[in-house]
Amino acid sequence: MHSERIRLASLLDRIVSAAQAVELIEDGMTVGMSGFGGSGDAKAIPLALVERAKREPLKINLITGASLGKGLDGLMTEAGVLARRMPFQGDPILRRAINAGEVMFIDQHLSDVVEQMRDGHIPTPDVAVIEAVAITERGHIVPTSSVGNSASLALAAKRVIVELNLGCNPLLEGMHDIHIPRERPDRQPIPLVRPDDRIGSPTIEIDPEKIAAIVVCDTPETAYPILPPDDETQAIANHLIGFFEREVASGRLASNLAPLQVGVGTIANAVMYGLVDSPFSDLVLYSEVLQDSAFALFDAGRLKFASGCSITLSGDCGRRVFADLGKYRDRVVLRPQEISNHPEVARRLGIIGINTALEFDIYGNVNSSHVGGTHMMNGIGGSGDFTRNARLAIFVSKSIAKDGAISSVVPMVSHVDHTEHDVDILVTEQGLADLRGLAPRERARRIIDNCVHPSYRAALNGYFERACARGGQTPHLLEEALAWHINQQRRGHMLADG
Amino acid sequence: MHSERIRLASLLDRIVSAAQAVELIEDGMTVGMSGFGGSGDAKAIPLALVERAKREPLKINLITGASLGKGLDGLMTEAGVLARRMPFQGDPILRRAINAGEVMFIDQHLSDVVEQMRDGHIPTPDVAVIEAVAITERGHIVPTSSVGNSASLALAAKRVIVELNLGCNPLLEGMHDIHIPRERPDRQPIPLVRPDDRIGSPTIEIDPEKIAAIVVCDTPETAYPILPPDDETQAIANHLIGFFEREVASGRLASNLAPLQVGVGTIANAVMYGLVDSPFSDLVLYSEVLQDSAFALFDAGRLKFASGCSITLSGDCGRRVFADLGKYRDRVVLRPQEISNHPEVARRLGIIGINTALEFDIYGNVNSSHVGGTHMMNGIGGSGDFTRNARLAIFVSKSIAKDGAISSVVPMVSHVDHTEHDVDILVTEQGLADLRGLAPRERARRIIDNCVHPSYRAALNGYFERACARGGQTPHLLEEALAWHINQQRRGHMLADG
Numbered sequence: 004m005h006s007e008r009i010r011l012a013s014l015l016d017r018i019v020s021a022a023q024a025v026e027l028i029e030d031g032m033t034v035g036m037s038g039f040g041g042s043g044d045a046k047a048i049p050l051a052l053v054e055r056a057k058r059e060p061l062k063i064n065l066i067t068g069a070s071l072g073k074g075l076d077g078l079m080t081e082a083g084v085l086a087r088r089m090p091f092q093g094d095p096i097l098r099r100a101i102n103a104g105e106v107m108f109i110d111q112h113l114s115d116v117v118e119q120m121r122d123g124h125i126p127t128p129d130v131a132v133i134e135a136v137a138i139t140e141r142g143h144i145v146p147t148s149s150v151g152n153s154a155s156l157a158l159a160a161k162r163v164i165v166e167l168n169l170g171c172n173p174l175l176e177g178m179h180d181i182h183i184p185r186e187r188p189d190r191q192p193i194p195l196v197r198p199d200d201r202i203g204s205p206t207i208e209i210d211p212e213k214i215a216a217i218v219v220c221d222t223p224e225t226a227y228p229i230l231p232p233d234d235e236t237q238a239i240a241n242h243l244i245g246f247f248e249r250e251v252a253s254g255r256l257a258s259n260l261a262p263l264q265v266g267v268g269t270i271a272n273a274v275m276y277g278l279v280d281s282p283f284s285d286l287v288l289y290s291e292v293l294q295d296s297a298f299a300l301f302d303a304g305r306l307k308f309a310s311g312c313s314i315t316l317s318g319d320c321g322r323r324v325f326a327d328l329g330k331y332r333d334r335v336v337l338r339p340q341e342i343s344n345h346p347e348v349a350r351r352l353g354i355i356g357i358n359t360a361l362e363f364d365i366y367g368n369v370n371s372s373h374v375g376g377t378h379m380m381n382g383i384g385g386s387g388d389f390t391r392n393a394r395l396a397i398f399v400s401k402s403i404a405k406d407g408a409i410s411s412v413v414p415m416v417s418h419v420d421h422t423e424h425d426v427d428i429l430v431t432e433q434g435l436a437d438l439r440g441l442a443p444r445e446r447a448r449r450i451i452d453n454c455v456h457p458s459y460r461a462a463l464n465g466y467f468e469r470a471c472a473r474g475g476q477t478p479h480l481l482e483e484a485l486a487w488h489i490n491q492q493r494r495g496h497m498l499a500d501g
Numbered sequence: 502m503h504s505e506r507i508r509l510a511s512l513l514d515r516i517v518s519a520a521q522a523v524e525l526i527e528d529g530m531t532v533g534m535s536g537f538g539g540s541g542d543a544k545a546i547p548l549a550l551v552e553r554a555k556r557e558p559l560k561i562n563l564i565t566g567a568s569l570g571k572g573l574d575g576l577m578t579e580a581g582v583l584a585r586r587m588p589f590q591g592d593p594i595l596r597r598a599i600n601a602g603e604v605m606f607i608d609q610h611l612s613d614v615v616e617q618m619r620d621g622h623i624p625t626p627d628v629a630v631i632e633a634v635a636i637t638e639r640g641h642i643v644p645t646s647s648v649g650n651s652a653s654l655a656l657a658a659k660r661v662i663v664e665l666n667l668g669c670n671p672l673l674e675g676m677h678d679i680h681i682p683r684e685r686p687d688r689q690p691i692p693l694v695r696p697d698d699r700i701g702s703p704t705i706e707i708d709p710e711k712i713a714a715i716v717v718c719d720t721p722e723t724a725y726p727i728l729p730p731d732d733e734t735q736a737i738a739n740h741l742i743g744f745f746e747r748e749v750a751s752g753r754l755a756s757n758l759a760p761l762q763v764g765v766g767t768i769a770n771a772v773m774y775g776l777v778d779s780p781f782s783d784l785v786l787y788s789e790v791l792q793d794s795a796f797a798l799f800d801a802g803r804l805k806f807a808s809g810c811s812i813t814l815s816g817d818c819g820r821r822v823f824a825d826l827g828k829y830r831d832r833v834v835l836r837p838q839e840i841s842n843h844p845e846v847a848r849r850l851g852i853i854g855i856n857t858a859l860e861f862d863i864y865g866n867v868n869s870s871h872v873g874g875t876h877m878m879n880g881i882g883g884s885g886d887f888t889r890n891a892r893l894a895i896f897v898s899k900s901i902a903k904d905g906a907i908s909s910v911v912p913m914v915s916h917v918d919h920t921e922h923d924v925d926i927l928v929t930e931q932g933l934a935d936l937r938g939l940a941p942r943e944r945a946r947r948i949i950d951n952c953v954h955p956s957y958r959a960a961l962n963g964y965f966e967r968a969c970a971r972g973g974q975t976p977h978l979l980e981e982a983l984a985w986h987i988n989q990q991r992r993g994h995m996l997a998d999g
Contacts, residue, residue: 188759345848391885394685422881439623440617440624474602476875479915
C-alpha cells in the first residue's frame, strides 16, 4: 500500500497516525512547516498539535513559507500553541493575538528567512513538517502545490515528518525546481538568467534517515477565496495597460513587457485579469503566488510561462486546473521562495513588480502591512523583495476605503514598508502617477493630481502647499502629518477633525 | 607634450582650455560628471560652467557618482547652474537650495542610478565630464581616485570631455576594475564571488571618437576633512568589537569576520579605527568609500584587501597614501558604484554593513537622510544598497546630539530610510542592541535598555508602555509619535513640551 507514492521501501514502516507523529514535537521546540499562500501546507500535524495542546502545555516557534490555509493558524492560536510565528500570516484569529502582543510575530522579507537561518539569526527547526505528493526511490521529498521554505526547513531540521497527501495530483511531480545556494564564503551566483530556466532538483534531497514519520492523508488542495474584479479594479487595470502601451511605444519596454511579478490579493489579481483583453502576448510571470489570473492568462493565450513558489487558486479554478494539470505543467515551475523572490534574480531579470498598497503618501512611501500604523494586517511578505529590485515597482490601491471614510493617499503614511526611493508607479482607479526621475515635491504634485479621490484632493493640496511654505526636500507639517489617521480612529473619518 | 598621459596620438589635438570645452555644454542639457565621495571629480569644467553662467543663462541636470569635493556643488548652485541634481550631495550651499525647493534633488540608491538610466527612468547625459589619470593607446579612459558612475556615464553620453589631471599619481592606472552588466534580457550573473576578484577592464572602454575635448589640469587629490575619534566613537567601537568577538566565539562569524562595508563619515570611520586594536586580522573591505581608516588598518596589518569605488582621504593621510601608492595598489581595487554597491554582490558575499544613522526609533526603523523629517542632509547614498542585503546590517550613532537637546533614539522616526526588517544591530556609546529574530515589541525593549541616553530613557519607556496598552504589532500613540521632533523645532529640546 502507498508504494507508488512512497517509493523507498524502507520508509513504508514509518507510516504512523498524526497523533503518533506529533509526539516528535516537544514543548518549546522550533518547528518548520510547509505552506505558502495557503497552499501546500501541512494539515494533519497542525490539527494534531491543537488536539495535544488540550491535554498538556505545548508552545512552539513556528516558521513556514508564508500563510497557512484552512484556518490552521487560527486553530493553533486558539489552542495556545504559537509562541512565536514567522515570517508571514493571513489569519484573522492569529492577527488578533499578534496585535494583542500574545504571539510574537517576526515579519520578514520572504526571500530572507532561510538566509537568516543559515546566519544563525533565527533558530533552525527541531522538526520540519512537509506536505508531499510522493517520496522518491532515493527517499527525497516531492512537494505539493508550494515550495516556499520547505526545502531549506527540511534540510536544516533534525527530523522530518512528511504529510503524504493522496488528494494532490501526482502530476505535480516534476514541476518543482529546487536550488539551494551554497554556504558563504563559497556562495556562487544563482545561475538563473531566464524565468523558465531550471537550475536545481525536482525534489527536496534530504537524507531519508531524517524522515521520522509519514502521515498519510487525503485532503483536497486548499481553495483560496478571491473577490471578482469590479469597476474600480478594472479602471486600475486600464490605467496600467495604457501605461504599458505607452512604454512599449516609446521603446522602453518590449512588446511582451518584462517578467511580471504580481502580489497576492484581490486587487492585483483583478488587475492581471485585465491583461486578458490587452494587446500584450508572450507574457512571462516571475512571481511568488500563481493565482487564478495566471491560468486565465494561459487559457487566453497571453501567457507563455509562469515561475512561482506556490499555486493558490479559488475553489472553481483550483478544481479545474488541478484536474487538468497536464495542460499546464510544462509551462509552470515552482521554486523555493528564496529563489522566486531573490534580489539577485529580480534585478537581473528586470521584473515589473505589481503589488497592493494599504496606503501611500504624497511622496510615494508605501504602507503594505500596518492598519493605522500599529496593527498588523498580514505582513510585508515578498513585496519588499520585489519592489527594491524591480525594473518597475508599481503599487495599486483603490483611492478610498470604508465608503470614503479612509483615503488610501495620505499626507504621511503611518508605517513605512517601502520608501519613495523604491516606488516608481502608483495607480488607483482615479489614475496613474509616473514618479520616475522626480524629486519629492514633483512626486507629490503628480500623486495628488492623478491618484487621489476627489473628496480628498483639496485637503491634500492644502496640506502640501502649507508644508512647502515651511520648506524641505520632503515638506511636512509634523503636527498634522498623522492627523488623518488620528481622526479616523477617533471620529471614524479621516477628515472629521471637528 | 602629454604623450605619456595621452597615448593615442590622434587625441592630442583635442586638448583645449576649460573655457573652450565648456562650450560643448548647452543650456538645458543633462551632464554626467565623475566624482564620488568628493574624490575623482571633474574640477575645471564645473568652474568653467560657473564662469559661463555669469554671462548667459545656463542650467543643467547634473548626474554624478555621489558627492563632489572642493565646494563645486555650492559654486554651481550659487551660479544658478543646477536645475536638477542626482543622486547624492554633501554641500551646505546646495543643501540649502534643495531644501528651499530651488534645485530638484533626486535622492537615489547609489547602485541604482545607471540601471535607471538604462531603463529610461532618467535621461542619459548629453555630455559626460570624466577626470582621468591617462588615456590609453586605444583611447580608453583611466579614471583617477574614484570610479563611481564614470564608466556608464561616459558610455551613455553623446560626447565626453576628459579632464586630464596631472596631479594624480600615475600608479592609479591598473587599480580600477570596470565591469558593465549587459542589457536585459541578456543580463548575466555578475561573476564576482570574492571581494578581490577582478571581473572587468582596468579602463573605461569608450569609442575615442566620442572624446570631444581634453582639458589638462594639475590639481591635487581632494582632501576630505574628517573628525578624529573621541570617547563616544571609541565606546561605540568597543561595543561592536565585543559583539564581533561573541559572534566569532559562537561560530556565527569566522575569525576574520566577513567582508566589511563601512559608510562614509566621522562615526563609522572612527569605529573602523577601533579595529586597529582588535583581535581580528585578515579583514577584507567590500565597501564604497575607502577612508583613512582603511589605510590605518592596512598599516596595522589588520586588513588584507579593500574593494571600493573611491578613495577619499583627509589631507595628511591623502598626501601620504597617494605619494606611496605602490605600497597599497595590489591590495586595493576600485569598481563602478553599480558593482561596489550591487544587491546581488552584497548578498552573495554576506557583507557586514556598518552605517551611520541620523536617528532611529524604538522599533529599529532608521532615518539616514532627513533632519526633522523634512530637510535633506546628504541623501540615502549607498546605505540602502548594503543594509537591505547585508548578512549583518549595523547602524551606529551617538545617543544624543546638540548637548542633549536631541535624542537619536525617538518614538517614531520622522523619516524612514531603512525599515525594521532590514536593521539587525544598533549601537550607541550607551550599548549595543542585537535585534535579530525579535518581534517589534521585543526590539523596543532591547533598544530602550541598551542604546538610549539615560536622560531620555524614562520618557521612552513611558511612551512604549502607554503605546503597548493600546495594542498592535508595532504599538504607537500617533498623536505623540512625532511630538519629540515638534518640541525640538519649537522649543529647542525634544522633551521641552511645556
